[in-house]
Amino acid sequence: MVDRIGVVDTMFARVDMAADALAELATCEGYRERFEVVRRTVPGFKDLAVACKMLIERENCAIVLALGMAGTADVDQVCAHEASQGLMAARLMTSTHIIEVFVHENEADDPGLLASVCRERARKHARNAYWLLYEPEQLTRRAGHGIRQGFPDAGPIV
Amino acid sequence: MVDRIGVVDTMFARVDMAADALAELATCEGYRERFEVVRRTVPGFKDLAVACKMLIERENCAIVLALGMAGTADVDQVCAHEASQGLMAARLMTSTHIIEVFVHENEADDPGLLASVCRERARKHARNAYWLLYEPEQLTRRAGHGIRQGFPDAGPIV
Amino acid sequence: MVDRIGVVDTMFARVDMAADALAELATCEGYRERFEVVRRTVPGFKDLAVACKMLIERENCAIVLALGMAGTADVDQVCAHEASQGLMAARLMTSTHIIEVFVHENEADDPGLLASVCRERARKHARNAYWLLYEPEQLTRRAGHGIRQGFPDAGPIV
Amino acid sequence: MVDRIGVVDTMFARVDMAADALAELATCEGYRERFEVVRRTVPGFKDLAVACKMLIERENCAIVLALGMAGTADVDQVCAHEASQGLMAARLMTSTHIIEVFVHENEADDPGLLASVCRERARKHARNAYWLLYEPEQLTRRAGHGIRQGFPDAGPIV
Amino acid sequence: MVDRIGVVDTMFARVDMAADALAELATCEGYRERFEVVRRTVPGFKDLAVACKMLIERENCAIVLALGMAGTADVDQVCAHEASQGLMAARLMTSTHIIEVFVHENEADDPGLLASVCRERARKHARNAYWLLYEPEQLTRRAGHGIRQGFPDAGPIV
Numbered sequence: 001m002v003d004r005i006g007v008v009d010t011m012f013a014r015v016d017m018a019a020d021a022l023a024e025l026a027t028c029e030g031y032r033e034r035f036e037v038v039r040r041t042v043p044g045f046k047d048l049a050v051a052c053k054m055l056i057e058r059e060n061c062a063i064v065l066a067l068g069m070a071g072t073a074d075v076d077q078v079c080a081h082e083a084s085q086g087l088m089a090a091r092l093m094t095s096t097h098i099i100e101v102f103v104h105e106n107e108a109d110d111p112g113l114l115a116s117v118c119r120e121r122a123r124k125h126a127r128n129a130y131w132l133l134y135e136p137e138q139l140t141r142r143a144g145h146g147i148r149q150g151f152p153d154a155g156p157i158v
Numbered sequence: 159m160v161d162r163i164g165v166v167d168t169m170f171a172r173v174d175m176a177a178d179a180l181a182e183l184a185t186c187e188g189y190r191e192r193f194e195v196v197r198r199t200v201p202g203f204k205d206l207a208v209a210c211k212m213l214i215e216r217e218n219c220a221i222v223l224a225l226g227m228a229g230t231a232d233v234d235q236v237c238a239h240e241a242s243q244g245l246m247a248a249r250l251m252t253s254t255h256i257i258e259v260f261v262h263e264n265e266a267d268d269p270g271l272l273a274s275v276c277r278e279r280a281r282k283h284a285r286n287a288y289w290l291l292y293e294p295e296q297l298t299r300r301a302g303h304g305i306r307q308g309f310p311d312a313g314p315i316v
Numbered sequence: 317m318v319d320r321i322g323v324v325d326t327m328f329a330r331v332d333m334a335a336d337a338l339a340e341l342a343t344c345e346g347y348r349e350r351f352e353v354v355r356r357t358v359p360g361f362k363d364l365a366v367a368c369k370m371l372i373e374r375e376n377c378a379i380v381l382a383l384g385m386a387g388t389a390d391v392d393q394v395c396a397h398e399a400s401q402g403l404m405a406a407r408l409m410t411s412t413h414i415i416e417v418f419v420h421e422n423e424a425d426d427p428g429l430l431a432s433v434c435r436e437r438a439r440k441h442a443r444n445a446y447w448l449l450y451e452p453e454q455l456t457r458r459a460g461h462g463i464r465q466g467f468p469d470a471g472p473i474v
Numbered sequence: 475m476v477d478r479i480g481v482v483d484t485m486f487a488r489v490d491m492a493a494d495a496l497a498e499l500a501t502c503e504g505y506r507e508r509f510e511v512v513r514r515t516v517p518g519f520k521d522l523a524v525a526c527k528m529l530i531e532r533e534n535c536a537i538v539l540a541l542g543m544a545g546t547a548d549v550d551q552v553c554a555h556e557a558s559q560g561l562m563a564a565r566l567m568t569s570t571h572i573i574e575v576f577v578h579e580n581e582a583d584d585p586g587l588l589a590s591v592c593r594e595r596a597r598k599h600a601r602n603a604y605w606l607l608y609e610p611e612q613l614t615r616r617a618g619h620g621i622r623q624g625f626p627d628a629g630p631i632v
Numbered sequence: 633m634v635d636r637i638g639v640v641d642t643m644f645a646r647v648d649m650a651a652d653a654l655a656e657l658a659t660c661e662g663y664r665e666r667f668e669v670v671r672r673t674v675p676g677f678k679d680l681a682v683a684c685k686m687l688i689e690r691e692n693c694a695i696v697l698a699l700g701m702a703g704t705a706d707v708d709q710v711c712a713h714e715a716s717q718g719l720m721a722a723r724l725m726t727s728t729h730i731i732e733v734f735v736h737e738n739e740a741d742d743p744g745l746l747a748s749v750c751r752e753r754a755r756k757h758a759r760n761a762y763w764l765l766y767e768p769e770q771l772t773r774r775a776g777h778g779i780r781q782g783f784p785d786a787g788p789i790v
Contacts, residue, residue, distance in 0.1 A: 009301050014315045016302035041297040043286045043305070046242070046258055050249035057253060071312075075262060078239055081710055084678070086246040088718040091682035092725060093250060095689060100678055104707060111315045128675045139673040143641050144648035147675070154703075157646045157743045167459050172473045174460035199455040201444045201463070204400070204416055208407035215411060229470075233420060236397055244404040251408060269473045325617050330631045332618035357613040359602045359621070362558070362574055366565035373569060387628075391578060394555055402562040409566060427631045483775050488789045490776035515771040517760045517779070520716070520732055524723035531727060545786075549736060552713055560720040567724060585789045 003035040005129060006055035006064035012044040013069035015118040017101060021065050024126035030134070035062075045070070045102070046079060049086030056094045063097045063129045067122060070104045080104065097132050101125045103150065121150035161193040163287060164213035164222035170202040171227035173276040175259060179223050182284035188292070193220075203228070203260070204237060207244030214252045221255045221287045225280060228262045238262065255290050259283045261308065279308035319351040321445060322371035322380035328360040329385035331434040333417060337381050340442035346450070351378075361386070361418070362395060365402030372410045379413045379445045383438060386420045396420065413448050417441045419466065437466035477509040479603060480529035480538035486518040487543035489592040491575065495539050498600035504608070509536075519544070519576070520553060523560030530568045537571045537603050541596060544578045554578070571606050575599045577624065595624035635667040637761060638687035638696035644676040645701035647750040649733065653697050656758035662766070667694075677702070677734070678711060681718030688726045695729045695761050699754060702736045712736065729764050733757045735782065753782035 005025060009018040018039060025037050038059050042051045045068030055061040066087055070080040084100060091098045101122055108114040128149075131138040146154035163183060167176040176197060183195050196217050200209045203226030213219040224245055228238035242258060249256045259280055266272040286307075289296040304312035321341060325334040334355060341353050354375050358367045361384030371377040382403055386396035400416060407414045417438055424430040444465075447454040462470035479499060483492040492513060499511050512533050516525045519542030529535040540561055544554035558574060565572045575596055582588040602623075605612040620628035637657060641650040650671060657669050670691050674683045677700030687693040698719055702712035716732060723730045733754055740746040760781075763770040778786035 011297055011300040011303055011305035013302045014304035014312055016314070018301055039298070040294065041301040042255075042290070043257065043283065043297065043307075046246065047249075047255060049246065050253060050255055053250055054253055075235075077707075077710070078235070079242070081714070082239070082242045082246055084711070084714045085243065085717065086250065088678065088681065088714055089247070089250050089721070091679075092685055092718065092721050095682060095685055097674075097679060097682055099675065115315050125675065132674070136672065139643055139675065140671070142643040143650055143673040144645045145643055146646035147643035149675075154646055156648070157747050169455055169458040169461055169463035171460045172462035172470055174472070176459055197456070198452065199459040200413075200448070201415065201441065201455065201465075204404065205407075205413060207404060208411060208413055211408055212411055233393075236393070237400070240397070240400045240404055243401065244408065247405070247408050273473050327613055327616040327619055327621035329618045330620035330628055332630070334617055355614070356610065357617040358571075358606070359573065359599065359613065359623075362562065363565075363571060365562065366569060366571055369566055369569055391551075394551070395558070398555065398558045398562055401559065402566065405563070405566050431631050485771055485774040485777055485779035487776045488778035488786055490788070492775055513772070514768065515775040516729075516764070517731065517757065517771065517781075520720065521729060523720065524727060524729055527724055527727055549709075552709070553716070556713065556716045556720055559717065560724065563721070563724050589789050 002033070003133065004059060004061045005035050005037050005133070006052060006059065006061035007037055007039045007067070008048050008051045008055065008064060009041055009067040010044050010048065010069070011041060013067065015069065015115050017067040017118050017122040020119040020122040021067060021101070021126040024123040025130065028130045035133070045083040046086065048083060049090040052087065052098045053090045053094055056096050063099070063133055065099050065101055065126060065129055067101045069118065070102060072105045097129070099125045099129050117150040124149035160191070161291065162217060162219045163193050163195050163291070164210065164217065164219035165195060165197045165225070166206050166209045166213065166222060167199055167225040168202050168206065168227070169199060171225065173227065173273050175225040175276050175280040178277040178280040179225060179259070179284040182281040183288065186285070186288045193291070203241040204244065206241060207248040210245065210256045211248045211252055214254050221257070221291055223257050223259055223284060223287055225259045227276070228260060230263045255287070257283045257287050275308040282307035318349070319449065320375060320377045321351055321353050321449070322368060322375065322377035323353055323355045323383070324364050324367045324371065324380060325357055325383040326360050326364065326385070327357060329383065331385065331431050333383040333434050333438040336435040336438040337383060337417070337442040340439040341446065344443070344446045351449070361399040362402065364399060365406040368403065368414045369406045369410055372412050379415070379449055381415050381417055381442060381445055383417045385434065386418060388421045413445070415441045415445050433466040440465035476507070477607065478533060478535045479509050479511050480526065480533065480535035481511055481513045481541070482522050482525045482529065482538060483515055483541040484518050484522065484543070485515060487541065489543065489589050491541040491592050491596040494593040494596040495541060495575070495600040498597040499604065502601070502604045509607070519557040520560065522557060523564040526561065526572045527564045527568055530570050537573070537607055539573050539575055539600060539603055541575045543592065544576060546579045571603070573599045573603050591624040598623035635765065636691060636693045637667050637669050637765070638684060638691065638693035639669055639671045639699070640680050640683045640687065640696060641673055641699040642676050642680065642701070643673060645699065647701065647747050649699040649750050649754040652751040652754040653699060653733070653758040656755040657762065660762045667765070677715040678718065680715060681722040684719065684730045685722045685726055688728050695731070695765055697731050697733055697758060697761055699733045701750065702734060704737045729761070731757045731761050749782040756781035
């Protein structure tokens with residue numbers, strides 16, 4: 001049986017992060033043979049957690065990427081916190097990894113840079129999802145290395 | 159069997175958002191044939207989550223709209239956070255979408271504008287609930303497009 | 317069988333809100349015939365949630381009023397938040413309404429006014445609990461009307 | 475069968491609050507006849523909740539005292555909040571009272587006063603635990619009386 | 633049957649804390665005879681909780697060390713809070729101790745000092761995990777002694 005990787009994004013986000021996540025997964029070994037991708041879109045990032053849980057429970061996804069973007073207002077930070085808490089609960093209720101790929105609009109002033117952070121973060125975490133499923137030693141090899149997604153790696157403290 | 163869409167609102171809110179949600183649902187294809195609407199009112203927005211859960215568990219609702227309004231005091235922001243966390247837990251415990259339609263009184267200084275934000279947000283999210291149930295491709299088509307409810311869309315970052 | 321309404325309060329609070337809640341319930345139609353009241357007291361408001369859950373699970377209460385008062389220190393606000401989160405979880409775990417009747421000591425500078433806010437809020441929410449059980453249409457009739465407890469209604473935005 | 479009361483404390487705390495809790499319980503009627511005490515120590519207060527849950531589930535404790543002390547840094551306040559949320563969840567998952575006996579180091583500047591707050595709070599709450607189990611009317615008698623632990627009672631508002 | 637102790641760390645952290653945790657466990661009595669160690673790496677610390685839960689449920693770990701590092705930005709503090717809340721929920725859902733070994737980058741300005749805090753905290757908590765499993769009296773002996781990990785003990789208040 002073919003494994004399934006879920007990808008959920010939102011209408012609220014201002015960058016099509018799912019496109020990059022899907023593109024990255026398409027380059028992974030075993031695409032369409034060992035695993036296939038299931039994709040859903042929800043209105044906003046508070047709707048992500050239950051959509052992820054539904055993909056795991058009903059669509060048999062082995063891991064899910066949750067893609068979202070937070071606005072710049074104070075209330076947006078609270079909403080991002082609630083969305084993240086939901087993802088945490090969904091992980092624990094299903095005992096399944098859900099990779100949170102959130103970008104805060106205030107991470108970059110320049111729209112072009114912000115878009116590239118979104119895209120790069122989506123790609124890097126798509127790869128992480130793949131590794132968690134099929135090559136966990138790739139993660140252990142990088143343990144404590146200050147790895148980042150969307151910005152350059154911070155690197156290890158020497 | 160006819161599907162059921164739940165709508166829960168509060169006595170606390172200062173705008174009758176349920177009227178708009180109900181009106182929008184009445185314009186959706188299949189109204190009263192494919193789906194019907196069940197409506198409840200609770201005292202305040204902390205009572206919404208359990209009311210939504212009861213509609214899902216006991217009234218067989220396939221999706222629920224939770225309509226609430228937050229006041230302007232600091233404690234109101236904490237209460238809104240608690241109400242939102244409750245909705246998140248209710249979603250995950252039932253594996254069912256619950257669309258949060260909250261308006262903060264400080265989103266607009268002008269009462270008329272505030273009321274129109276409330277009404278528009280209720281309508282837009284009523285449509286989103288319908289799409290989640292019957293036309294999920296409408297959501298995917300708008301993924302990453304910076305879609306908003308109550309205010310103009312932010313649009314995609316180009 | 318006679319229904320049961322639970323009332324839980326604290327030693328910490330500085331006003332006997334339970335007295336007012338009990339008095340209001342005693343004026344409701346069906347008192348001692350259709351429903352009876354069960355009352356418990358706990359040390360502080362973080363103990364309310366589990367006491368409410370025990371009343372629902374073991375004493376068969378159909379709804380519970382949780383009465384508490386928060387002090388004025390910063391840590392008191394955090395404690396109130398934790399107490400409220402507990403009530404939210406208790407509601408969802410039991411699929412039962414629990415009406416939170418919390419007063420913050422800083423809601424009024426004058427002790428007399430503060431006491432009257434406590435008493436009025438307890439009475440109004442006791443009536444709301446009764447309505448939720450037996451006359452839900454009373455709540456729907458007031459949907460979006462800016463109804464308050466302890467202070468004058470904010471009223472609808474026109 | 476003899477009931478069991480649990481007492482859990484931490485290595486992190488700077489006062490031996492368990493000693494006072496145990497001493498107070500030893501003065502309660504029925505000590506070693508009607509009830510016995512089970513005691514555990516964990517590294518820090520985030521470890522308290524699961525230790526309390528284990529005492530309830532595996533050691534058959536009917537109620538538990540959770541003793542902890544929070545430092546003065548900002549991060550310590552967040553940790554205290556997380557520890558408290560854990561206790562709340564443990565209560566609700568077990569439907570059992572867990573009395574939180576937390577002291578914040580900034581409650582008193584003087585070390586001697588701080589130590590006496592710790593000891594007094596531990597004693598008062600040990601008594602509350604006993605009352606919850608065997609003399610709940612003692613709590614109801616003091617409802618709304620502004621009862622405190624470690625500092626003088628605030629008293630009722632008149 | 634040999635017991636299992638889990639160790640989970642992240643690629644995000646900038647110090648290889650797992651190396652020290654593993655080294656400390658290797659010095660504990662019964663290493664490889666009474667207990668063995670299972671190690672996993674995840675992308676960031678929000679992924680720790682579910683990885684711990686999976687080690688407990690599927691790899692039969694009797695206790696788990698969760699190693700993570702928080703950055704210095706405001707959003708990093710929120711993320712750390714979410715990661716900690718996840719660990720708390722994982723503990724309670726499994727009734728198993730999970731020792732949180734988090735270091736905040738702002739705990740020390742000097743990189744060398746920060747690294748030594750990380751390493752020392754990992755070692756001390758690895759020892760605590762061992763004690764919780766096999767020598768709980770070591771913890772009780774130090775109850776209320778102001779024990780710290782990574783920095784000098786605060787000591788008891790006299």
